Amino acid sequence: MFHKILIANRGEIACRVASTARRLGVQTVAVYSDADAHAKHVQACDEAVHIGGSAPKDSYLRWEAILQAARETGAQAIHPGYGFLSENEAFAQACADAGIVFIGPRPQSILAMGLKAQSKQLMEKAGVPLVPGYHGEDQDPALLQREADRIGYPVLIKASAGGGGKGMRIVEQAGDFAAALASCQREAINSFGDDAVLIEKYVQRPRHIEIQVFGDTHGEVVYLYERDCSVQRRHQKVLEESPAPGMSESLRAAMGAAAVAAAKAVDYVGAGTVEFIVEQAAYDQPDSMKFYFMEMNTRLQVEHPVTEAVTGLDLVEWQLRVAAGEPLPLRQSQIPRAGHAIEARICAENPDNQFLPATGTLAVYRKPAHAAFSVAATRVDDGVREGDAISPFYDSMIAKLIVHGDDRAQALARLDAALTQTHIVGLQTNVQFLRRVIQTPSFRQAHLDTALITREQDRLFGQQGLPAEWAVAAAVVDVLLQEMASAGSDPFDQRDGWRPFGQNVRRFAFVWDETTLQADLHYGVAGEWTLALGERAWPLRATRAAQSLVIDLGAERRQAQVYWHQEGSEAVAHVFMSAGGARLQRLDVLAHAGDTQEAGGRLSAPMPGKVVSFLVQVGETVKAGQALAVMEAMKMEHTLHAPRDGVVAELRYSPGDQVAEGDELLKLEASAA
Ligand code: ADP
Ligand code: ADP
Ligand code: MG
Numbered sequence: 001m002f003h004k005i006l007i008a009n010r011g012e013i014a015c016r017v018a019s020t021a022r023r024l025g026v027q028t029v030a031v032y033s034d035a036d037a038h039a040k041h042v043q044a045c046d047e048a049v050h051i052g053g054s055a056p057k058d059s060y061l062r063w064e065a066i067l068q069a070a071r072e073t074g075a076q077a078i079h080p081g082y083g084f085l086s087e088n089e090a091f092a093q094a095c096a097d098a099g100i101v102f103i104g105p106r107p108q109s110i111l112a113m114g115l116k117a118q119s120k121q122l123m124e125k126a127g128v129p130l131v132p133g134y135h136g137e138d139q140d141p142a143l144l145q146r147e148a149d150r151i152g153y154p155v156l157i158k159a160s161a162g163g164g165g166k167g168m169r170i171v172e173q174a175g176d177f178a179a180a181l182a183s184c185q186r187e188a189i190n191s192f193g194d195d196a197v198l199i200e201k202y203v204q205r206p207r208h209i210e211i212q213v214f215g216d217t218h219g220e221v222v223y224l225y226e227r228d229c230s231v232q233r234r235h236q237k238v239l240e241e242s243p244a245p246g247m248s249e250s251l252r253a254a255m256g257a258a259a260v261a262a263a264k265a266v267d268y269v270g271a272g273t274v275e276f277i278v279e280q281a282a283y284d285q286p287d288s289m290k291f292y293f294m295e296m297n298t299r300l301q302v303e304h305p306v307t308e309a310v311t312g313l314d315l316v317e318w319q320l321r322v323a324a325g326e327p328l329p330l331r332q333s334q335i336p337r338a339g340h341a342i343e344a345r346i347c348a349e350n351p352d353n354q355f356l357p358a359t360g361t362l363a364v365y366r367k368p369a370h371a372a373f374s375v376a377a378t379r380v381d382d383g384v385r386e387g388d389a390i391s392p393f394y395d396s397m398i399a400k401l402i403v404h405g406d407d408r409a410q411a412l413a414r415l416d417a418a419l420t421q422t423h424i425v426g427l428q429t430n431v432q433f434l435r436r437v438i439q440t441p442s443f444r445q446a447h448l449d450t451a452l453i454t455r456e457q458d459r460l461f462g463q464q465g466l467p468a469e470w471a472v473a474a475a476v477v478d479v480l481l482q483e484m485a486s487a488g489s490d491p492f493d494q495r496d497g498w499r500p501f502g503q504n505v506r507r508f509a510f511v512w513d514e515t516t517l518q519a520d521l522h523y524g525v526a527g528e529w530t531l532a533l534g535e536r537a538w539p540l541r542a543t544r545a546a547q548s549l550v551i552d553l554g555a556e557r558r559q560a561q562v563y564w565h566q567e568g569s570e571a572v573a574h575v576f577m578s579a580g581g582a583r584l585q586r587l588d589v590l591a592h593a594g595d596t597q598e599a600g601g602r603l604s605a606p607m608p609g610k611v612v613s614f615l616v617q618v619g620e621t622v623k624a625g626q627a628l629a630v631m632e633a634m635k636m637e638h639t640l641h642a643p644r645d646g647v648v649a650e651l652r653y654s655p656g657d658q659v660a661e662g663d664e665l666l667k668l669e670a671s672a673a
Contacts, residue, residue: 001324002026002077005103006070007045009081010060011383012400013300014041017079020316029073031066033059035391040383047073054393060084063091067098077101077323079316083395086299087114087163103323105215105298109266113296117160117198123293126265128258131277131292133200135160141181147199148177154202157181159188159195165235166191170202203279205449208232209244209291210275211259212307214318215268216328223256224313225337227306230448231437233355238430238453239437240303241342242310245408245446246286255291262296271304271319273297283447302345302400305381309341309404339404340411344434346399346422348390351433352461357396360427361389364563364574368401368421378403378418390427398429408446412438425563425574432581436460464513465580469533472519473553474560475573475584476508476531477542480521481549505608507661509587510573516587588638603628603640603666605659613655614666620648621671629665640665647671 004027007014018028018041030045035054042048049069052059059065063085070078078095080086080103089110095102104110113119117135124130133155134147148155148171157180159167167188169180185195212224228244229237243252259274274296281288304315313336318329348358365386370378382399384390390398401418405411419435437443440456453460465471508519521540522530531540531553541552548559561576567585575582612630616622626642646668653665 001320001326002101004029004073004075005077005079005320006031006066006073006075007041007079007081008060008063008066008085009079009083010036010039010041011394012381012397013081013302013383015044015383016381017081017316018044020314020320023314024317024320026320029069029075031060031069033393035393040385040388049073054391056084056393063088063094067094067100070100071098075100077103077320079103079319080299082299082302087297089114101323103319104270105266105268105272109268110298112266113298115160115194115196116158116162116295117196119296120198120293122265123262126261128262128265128293129291131200131203131294133198135198139196141178144181144197144199145174145177149174151199151201156200156202157184157197158200159184159192160198161192161194161196162188163192165232168235203277203292205280205283205451206230207244207278207280207289207449208237208275208294209247209255209278210273210301211255212301212304212315213259213263213268213272213274214315214322214328215263215270215272216322217269217325218327219267220328221260221263221268222328222330222332222335223259224307224311224315224335226252226255227301227303228448229303230450231443231452232450233351233453235450237303237345238434239342239344239443240306241340241408241411242306243337243340245448246280246289248286251286251289251291258291258293262293266296268298270322271300271315273299273301280449283445283449302397303343305379305400305402306341306343309376309379309402310337310339312336312338339406340408341402341404342408342411342415342438343400343402344415344419344438345397345430346401346424346434347430348396348398348427349430350428351430355430357392358428359390359392362386362398362424363426363565364423365398365426366421366423366561367399368418370418376404377414380418398424412444420576420578423561423563423574423576425565432463432465433460435580436463463580464582466575466577466582467579468512468517469531469536469538469553470551470558470560470577470579471512471575471582471584472508472510472517472533473531473538473540473542473551474549474562474575474577474582475510475586476519476521477540477549477551477560478562478564478573479508479586481542481544485544511585511587512582517584602664603643603668604662604664605631606640606661608661609638609659611653611655611657611659611665614651616648616666618648618651622646622648622668631659631665642668644668645671 006029007017021028028045030042030048031051032042033054051065085091089107092102092107120135154172157169169184171177171180189195207230209226209228211226215221226244227240227242229240231239262274275294276291277294279290349355367380370380379402403411403414405414422431442452442456504523506521510517520532529540530537538554543550548561563574565572571586573584610632612632614629615627622642624642624644627639628642629640631638649669650667
């Protein structure tokens with residue numbers, strides 16, 4: 001075994017590799033960019049070397065700098081993680097030339113599987129089933145059109161050099177082919193520097209099922225079963241699970257054998273994934289499942305923890321052992337498989353805006369209870385801590401949640417619980433979206449195909465998450481309990497009552513999903529509270545438990561967590577409950593009420609309170625927006641501003657006076673000019 005390795009990656013995968021290395025007593029060297037100077041992966045390793053600027057091309061893709069770092073620190077091997085240099089045969093060769101072990105396949109294997117068209121030619125010879133299609137060298141557009149017509153529509157045009165879901169076009173009919181081809185080639189040349197394409201039949205109810213394979217330097221290859229990655233957006237994986245629902249032992253064995261044949265055809269060493277597209281005549285007909293080779297990823301995959309959970313094996317340990325020349329730890333017949341695992345990718349993105357990636361700081365980052373590794377019921381893999389930023393330089397994945405259960409239903413329940421306990425504030429994420437996806441009938445019934453998200457879109461997008469009254473109740477209760485905690489009393493616990501400044505009603509305003517909600521909290525004579533929202537009202541009680549608020553609204557009791565986050569000039573409450581989440585911007589009732597006065601031009605008290613001072617005198621000319629008076633309400637001072645230009649004609653109260661909501665505080669007359 002190595003005594004020291006360098007990890008040529010960042011984020012969660014660098015942390016993941018480091019944790020296995022540590023367990024095995026192998027020292028680790030991190031590399032990092034400017035943006036990652038204080039990143040978690042740097043801390044996770046024993047040593048670290050700065051390799052350049054924040055953009056990948058200035059750091060994580062600079063293989064000379066990485067090799068240099070390995071030489072200087074005495075690392076014997078380099079783990080490339082996924083992405084970046086992991087599938088770069090020139091880098092694998094450069095490592096070999098420098099006498100450093102590349103923890104991955106041989107350069108020739110990477111090359112052979114690097115282009116989709118060439119790899120299909122190889123697979124054809126190895127007897128691996130292929131999707132009906134065209135993967136020849138001749139790229140004459142007229143020929144490509146004839147091939148598409150022959151295959152039959154719909155077809156998929158793919159960039160041969162493509163990856164990460166880019167460079168693909170579905171064509172529904174012959175007349176659309178030429179335009180789709182041209183646009184696919186443009187994207188291919190821009191993204192991959194190579195405009196060669198191949199054409200495949202677009203299979204019906206397509207499922208993405210892949211097989212994890214492992215080879216060693218002694219010519220042995222085994223498979224570690226399958227992962228179903230059918231739930232995708234933009235051809236990218238969202239949820240992955242194992243076993244694949246509906247997978248029979250005979251189909252598993254056939255796909256496993258095909259994957260091993262594929263790996264053997266390229267003398268494969270280390271961890272790899274053979275991706276298949278699976279066609280099904282109907283969701284409930286597993287017998288109709290037919291599989292076809294799609295591509296091979298010659299690296300450790302993002303979703304490898306799913307396989308670790310069902311086999312109880314550490315795939316990174318296997319990678320290190322194989323790279324060190326050891327034989328595979330287990331034979332095919334010895335590889336265990338138990339229970340059901342699901343992984344969810346938590347990303348900084350806005351599902352309601354075409355999954356647009358988001359950046360920002362993890363102001364709050366609370367994870368579900370989890371254990372570090374392997375067959376734990378819940379595992380969290382990440383490369384960030386609370387307070388860290390998701391920068392625009394790298395991908396948008398924040399963390400992976402991996403759950404394991406005795407069966408799919410139990411795994412699903414655990415995933416839902418884990419997502420419920422994942423609280424992220426500071427940037428947009430897909431956490432609530434993921435919860436909705438796993439709650440769809442399609443996902444629950446395992447009616448899987450790559451169109452699941454589109455098919456269920458009505459339940460998935462533009463959803464509000466929580467009933468308004470619960471979102472508001474949680475925010476209001478949190479405000480009150482915070483205020484009272486600082487005042488040393490509890491408004492819900494005191495029989496003699498807490499009456500804010502002698503008033504019976506306290507008004508709150510929130511913006512929720514672009515609508516303004518006004519909530520009135522009434523304080524009754526018997527010391528009870530009522531929350532009124534629009535036409536409806538509920539008795540309200542609440543207490544703060546260790547981790548959360550316990551709220552009684554009417555006869556129902558629920559728990560909530562509330563985090564306040566300052567967003568620009570806005571105080572925003574992020575409410576998390578098991579029913580969902582909500583984001584409520586709190587409006588300063590006074591400032592807001594001031595806005596509505598602009599039309600009338602009156603300066604009146606927006607809520608009950610006390611006049612603290614006037615900042616102007618009678619006869620003074622004032623400008624719109626100028627501060628005129630200070631009021632105190634709810635232990636807070638609020639400045640009221642002139643709704644328009646004018647002259648102060650009369651001050652109608654004195655400092656110290658109590659005023660009611662709507663009372664006119666001063667008279668403003670139109671100025672003479
Ligand atoms: P998978 O099939 O496992 O999802 P992909 O090929 O889509 O694998 O990519 C693997 C991961 O590596 C993804 O999370 C992707 O965002 C990331 N990745 C790939 N290339 C780069 C790159 N050049 N810079 C940053 N991240 C990358
Ligand atoms: P990438 O290199 O970008 O991962 P893949 O060839 O693996 O490209 O395809 C990505 C995804 O596109 C698959 O997971 C699947 O959802 C979809 N796909 C690919 N080929 C087909 C096909 N022939 N029919 C239907 N869907 C397909
Ligand atoms: Mg793929």
